Amino acid sequence: MNDLQPPGPTDLAALATGMARTNELLARVLSKVGTTPSVHAAFVDAGYVYAAAGKLVAGTEDRKGFELDAEGIIEAFIDRARTIFPDSRLLRVYWYDGARRRLHTPEQQGIAELPDVKVRLGNLNANNQQKGVDSLIRSDLESLARHRAITDAVLIGGDEDLVSAVEAAQGYGARVHLWGIEAPVGRNQAEPLLWEADSTRVFDLDFCKPYVTRRTGVEGPEQAGGESPAPGREEVRFVGARVAAQWLSERGREWAAGLLPGHPNIPAPVDQELLTAAEALLHHSLRGHADLRRVLRDGFWEHVQGQL
Helix, strand or coil: CCCCCCCCHHHHHHHHHHHHHHHHHHHHHHHHHHHCCEEEEEEEEHHHHHHHHHHHHHCCCCHHHEEECHHHHHHHHHHHHHHHCCCEEEEEEEEEEEEHHHCCCHHHHHHHCCCCEEEEEEEECCCCCEECHHHHHHHHHHHHHHCCCCCEEEEECCCHHHHHHHHHHHHCCCEEEEEEECCCCCCCCCHHHHHHCCEEEEECHHHHHHHEEECCCCCCCEECCEECCCCCHHHHHHHHHHHHHHHHHHHCHHHHHCCHHHCCCCCHHHHHHHHHHHHHHHCCCCCCCHHHHHHHHHHHHHHHHHHC
């Protein structure tokens, strides 16, 4: 004789209630996941960027042999991240570099003043080698991932010591995307680091070339003491407006109107064009002059907004 009995009305009601509660809980979880905003941050090993970009474009890793337009390349990284993560908000860019006694150089001060950029300094030893940078990257990356402050981390570097930073962030659920700069020969990023990353991307010569200038002197008037003095702020502002007027005439109001949603930022390719055009008119390099570059953009925007 079979002892199994079909479920009674009470059992079916309890089962239905349990299923309803489970479905409600699942709906809440899915709803929360669907509304949680994506946030990304970039962690840039400046020593790696200088060395890799300098080697690729100028043929040397020695910072004395070239100038890196740090502001320009940071903006290019931000612009590329905006394209890759269209539905994500940028938290900030962390720029890790070395300095004697951790005191900002004038160039590092200019970078620190950029919007959405935080400069973090390690030490420089007697051989101008960075010390403590990798540990700073790991600390920031792990902390932000642990507190769910970011969903995606862009790591620009190549040292194998960064593997632990990647693993720590991934352990808290963040995805880590490793970006690098093309090496003339072989690789300039450790293989274990490439293996651990969730995705990888390499920037080529065409990407880096606008931001690296050999130290061969600046074309234009020179004084016996070297390079001509930097232009004044009003002169730079006027040149920014002059370039804007020329481009409005050539490209039309629709082109300019397309830039307005990004104000006060300018897309990296357009910003690089503006810099190149301004330097040709000024007969002076603005690379390394973050304050004058901001004045240049102000002059550009003032004219554009006045004409629309």
